Amino acid sequence: xxxxxxxxxxxxxxxxxxxxxxxxxxxxxxxxxxxxxxxxxxxxxxxxxxxxxxxxxxxxxxxxxxxxxxxxxxxxxxxxxxxxxxxxxxxxxxxxxxxxxxxxxxxxxxxxxxxxxxxxxxxxxxxxxxxxxxxxxxxxxxxxxxxxxxxxxxxxxxxxxxxxxxxxxxxxxxxxxxxxxxxxxxxxxxxxxxxxxxxxxxxxxxxxxxxxxxxxxxxxxxxxxxxxxxxxxxxxxxxxxxxxxxxxxxxxxxxxxxxxxxxxxxxxxxxxxxxxxxxxxxxxxxxxxxxxxxxxxxxxxxxxxxxxxxxxxxxxxxxxxxxxxxxxxxxxxxxxxxxxxxxxxxxxxxxxxxxxxxxxxxxxxxxxxxxxxxxxxxxxxxxxxxxxxxxxxxxxxxxxxxxxxxxxxxxxxxxxxxxxxxxxxxxxxxxxxxxxxxxxxxxxxxxxxxxxxxxxxxxxxxxxxxxxxxxxxxxxxxxxxxxxxxxxxxxxxxxxxxxxxxxxxxxxxxxxxxxxxxxxxxxxxxxxxxxxxxxxxxxxxxxxxxxxxxxxxxxxxxxxxxxxxxxxxxxxxxxxxxxxxxxxxxxxxxxxxxxxxxxxxxxxxxxxxxxxxxxxxxxxxxxxxxxxxxxxxxxxxxxxxxxxxxxxxxxxxxxxxxxxxxxxxxxxxxxxxxxxxxxxxxxxxxxxxxxxxxxxxxxxxxxxxxxxxxxxxxxxxxxxxxxxxxxxxxxxxxxxxxxxxxxxxxxxxxxxxxxx
Numbered sequence: 001x002x003x004x005x006x007x008x009x010x011x012x013x014x015x016x017x018x019x020x021x022x023x024x025x026x027x028x029x030x031x032x033x034x035x036x037x038x039x040x041x042x043x044x045x046x047x048x049x050x051x052x053x054x055x056x057x058x059x060x061x062x063x064x065x066x067x068x069x070x071x072x073x074x075x076x077x078x079x080x081x082x083x084x085x086x087x088x089x090x091x092x093x094x095x096x097x098x099x100x101x102x103x104x105x106x107x108x109x110x111x112x113x114x115x116x117x118x119x120x121x122x123x124x125x126x127x128x129x130x131x132x133x134x135x136x137x138x139x140x141x142x143x144x145x146x147x148x149x150x151x152x153x154x155x156x157x158x159x160x161x162x163x164x165x166x167x168x169x170x171x172x173x174x175x176x177x178x179x180x181x182x183x184x185x186x187x188x189x190x191x192x193x194x195x196x197x198x199x200x201x202x203x204x205x206x207x208x209x210x211x212x213x214x215x216x217x218x219x220x221x222x223x224x225x226x227x228x229x230x231x232x233x234x235x236x237x238x239x240x241x242x243x244x245x246x247x248x249x250x251x252x253x254x255x256x257x258x259x260x261x262x263x264x265x266x267x268x269x270x271x272x273x274x275x276x277x278x279x280x281x282x283x284x285x286x287x288x289x290x291x292x293x294x295x296x297x298x299x300x301x302x303x304x305x306x307x308x309x310x311x312x313x314x315x316x317x318x319x320x321x322x323x324x325x326x327x328x329x330x331x332x333x334x335x336x337x338x339x340x341x342x343x344x345x346x347x348x349x350x351x352x353x354x355x356x357x358x359x360x361x362x363x364x365x366x367x368x369x370x371x372x373x374x375x376x377x378x379x380x381x382x383x384x385x386x387x388x389x390x391x392x393x394x395x396x397x398x399x400x401x402x403x404x405x406x407x408x409x410x411x412x413x414x415x416x417x418x419x420x421x422x423x424x425x426x427x428x429x430x431x432x433x434x435x436x437x438x439x440x441x442x443x444x445x446x447x448x449x450x451x452x453x454x455x456x457x458x459x460x461x462x463x464x465x466x467x468x469x470x471x472x473x474x475x476x477x478x479x480x481x482x483x484x485x486x487x488x489x490x491x492x493x494x495x496x497x498x499x500x501x502x503x504x505x506x507x508x509x510x511x512x513x514x515x516x517x518x519x520x521x522x523x524x525x526x527x528x529x530x531x532x533x534x535x536x537x538x539x540x541x542x543x544x545x546x547x548x549x550x551x552x553x554x555x556x557x558x559x560x561x562x563x564x565x566x567x568x569x570x571x572x573x574x575x576x577x578x579x580x581x582x583x584x585x586x587x588x589x590x591x592x593x594x595x596x597x598x599x600x601x602x603x604x605x606x607x608x609x610x611x612x613x614x615x616x617x618x619x620x621x622x623x624x625x626x627x628x629x630x631x632x633x634x635x636x637x638x639x640x641x642x643x644x645x646x647x648x649x650x651x652x653x654x655x656x657x658x659x660x661x662x663x664x665x666x667x668x669x670x671x672x673x674x675x676x677x678x679x680x681x682x683x684x685x686x687x688x689x690x691x692x693x694x695x696x697x698x699x700x701x702x703x704x705x706x707x708x709x710x711x712x713x714x715x716x717x718x719x720x721x722x723x724x725x726x727x728x729x730x731x732x733x734x735x736x737x738x739x740x741x742x743x744x745x746x747x748x749x750x751x752x753x754x755x756x
Contacts, residue, residue: 004061008054018044022054031496032471033478034535038555040599048475064095071102080105096179096282100172113166116159119148124156125163128262131255136262161262165270169278174251178275181247182283186213186239190224193234200232201698213237213283218291219649222456225288237280237287244271292460294649299465300472302453302647305683307476309439310619312397315371318364319433321403321425322376322384324348329425330361332368336486337434337441339419340368342426347387348380358391365393372396374436376403376429382629382657397621399436402645402655405443405450406431414445414490440480440616444473445490453646453683470494477539479615481553484522484540485515497535502528516542519550541612548574552611554604561591562604577608622686624657631658631696638691642703644681652677654689654703662701664689669705 002016005023009016021042025035032055036048043051071089075081085101092098108114116125124143128136140156150156168174192200192207200207206224227233248267253260314335321329327346334340341364345357364370373393375385377400388398409415410427419427434442448469449457457465477494484506492503502525509525510516519537522528538555545551549559565586566576576582588601607613625640627633634656642654645661652669653661664687669680681687693702 008057019054023058026055034496041597045599100175104170112162116162119150121159125160128160128259131260133257136258161266164266168270169274178279181239182279183213186237188216189236190233196232203227203232217649218294221287221291222459226459237283295456295460296465296468300468302683303448304472306453307440307443308616309684310617311438312436312619316369317372317433318370319374319429321429322380324380328384329429331429332364333433339430373398374401374433376432378403401432401436403432405446408450409446441491455648481539481541484542495536495539497532517546552607554607631660634691634694636691642687642689644683644685647677652681660699662703664703664705671706
């Protein structure tokens with residue numbers, strides 16, 4: 001296994017001992033947040049991204065080892081494993097190269113080549129591959145045998161060509177070269193299927209599209225594949241056929257005679273019938289995997305930014321799920337998000353009902369001393385916001401809240417369990433209000449794929465997407481920390497070392513025994529053992545705890561160390577936490593040991609200064625431009641405030657309050673060149689944009705953030721606006737020579753050496 005550690009260390013440019021220590025911790029069941037936060041001395045202060053990369057890569061290499069073992073066993077059972085072949089297999093560094101080596105030996109269904117071999121045509125194929133000046137008709141006639149099924153000269157030569165074609169298509173070195181050709185010089189070609197023009201209007205950009213496989217961005221790959229899946233687009237991947245044939249002839253044609261002509265025919269047939277379809281499938285899978293990884297990276301980063309959005313905090317909140325004909329659902333929540341009252345108002349269905357809506361809203365506002373009003377940004381959102389603002393309510397924050405996923409939550413088992421006797425519209429309004437108070441605590445109740453920040457999330461590998469999003473949510477939850485006595489079981493489930501069952505047990509214990517007063521009480525929770533406590537304790541907070549350190553991120557395993565610091569300074573832990581001069585007087589080097597170094601000590605001092613500090617930004621109120629409520633209200637040149645809702649590879653989507661997000665293309669974000677919108681923007685960021693183009697029919701809005709007002713954009717081919725960790729490049733592969741399994745391969749190997 002150390003060879004893997006050495007390889008990973010080289011790939012990540014870190015020390016091998018850092019990799020080994022991290023892998024050992026992971027194998028012991030430690031989580032990524034715990035390792036990066038509380039085991040810095042062991043890992044050399046690796047962060048979460050590095051720890052996650054080690055985890056994923058070691059799993060990948062272990063899978064490679066399992067496949068290697070299976071192949072070696074298969075070849076041994078077949079009696080075909082030679083020392084040379086075993087060496088090639090053991091040196092294979094990727095799954096692709098491993099499978100290429102195994103391909104000629106892998107049990108397969110009956111092929112034209114296997115049929116030809118059964119007819120005794122292998123010697124003829126060997127003879128043709130020597131490409132000597134012979135009378136091929138005279139030689140081929142010798143193999144006509146009606147009992148074996150060879151009835152004619154052409155059948156004999158055709159069978160021999162089938163053997164040659166399969167041999168060429170299964171050559172590991174050639175497959176590597178052909179794969180490279182498809183990736184480096186291949187093209188994606190998409191065309192609209194005849195008659196599907198109107199049905200597939202959203203794919204108009206791809207009705208006649210050609211782009212290099214090497215440079216095509218991930219979002220266009222996923223868009224074209226989706227169009228193909230929906231039977232709107234025809235999609236093909238290929239290099240120039242002449243170049244592919246030339247590559248094969250250069251490798252295998254060594255003469256200029258009738259035998260060589262037979263080899264050329266076999267090459268053309270082998271390429272078109274065997275190699276091209278295989279390579280196209282492989283490149284489709286390769287580009288899909290690459291596109292998936294990039295889309296998942298973008299999605300996870302957007303989700304992280306949304307989850308870590310600034311919380312309003314514990315405020316008495318009125319939340320409104322707006323609507324026209326069906327009215328607006330209104331709920332009132334206390335500081336902890338508990339539902340106090342709910343009703344419906346109809347401010348948009350006539351003067352009489354608007355007056356009644358005003359009366360009801362004012363009554364609830366005064367009754368519950370409302371401090372903030374959250375309004376969903378869906379249908380009738382801007383109109384409802386205007387209605388509320390016109391009431392001129394004093395000392396209240398009025399905030400439009402992105403309600404993506406609220407309807408998913410309202411119909412979920414989680415919502416039904418929490419509000420079994422409430423309508424789904426009431427549950428949705430509660431979610432909108434709580435999302436304003438604490439986005440993280442509310443959004444963890446919703447499948448991350450439903451929170452409106454992804455692109456093509458239903459098209460990518462769902463297992464990898466779920467793993468990435470689970471990692472992201474866990475990272476966010478543990479970075480912020482969780483209040484043990486008020487947290488829902490959904491957010492507790494993401495705390496390091498817990499999970500759904502232990503989270504449920506904690507809530508049940510809390511309900512039966514009252515609030516936790518000390519962290520160590522967690523050990524009384526059923527099935528929560530020492531290992532789970534070690535992993536979770538540092539991320540759980542207890543406000544007003546008996547031990548002040550329980551309010552902080554200081555891990556219980558370091559309490560004795562903090563108490564020793566206080567004792568040495570002849571003060572209490574409380575005084576140490578409140579007196580900056582005392583903390584600065586601590587000689588940290590005095591407290592270092594084999595397990596505690598300066599990284600941990602610095603973290604402890606930072607926590608003592610601001611126990612349980614929230615890393616999220618401070619909340620700032622935001623308002624859209626009055627009178628701009630629909631796409632038809634927009635005019636080119638308008639400057640508008642907006643909120644970034646989604647970041648993609650080709651730009652950022654911005655909510656400007658018209659129920660249709662506008663796109664700021666990557667080239668319009670800043671005057672300087674950037675490769676990634678994340679260099680400048682983040683989800684939920686407040687920005688000012690200029691409208692540069694409006695396409696009402698396609699519901700597309702083009703925006704710019706450049707300092708100088710841009711000219712109205714000319715209608716040119718734009719990136720499709722369909723909603724959609726750096727990608728790890730495959731390890732380099734050696735080009736193994738196949739261990740010959742027949743006279744044909746022995747002779748070919750000799751020929752290739754001779755003519756190189």
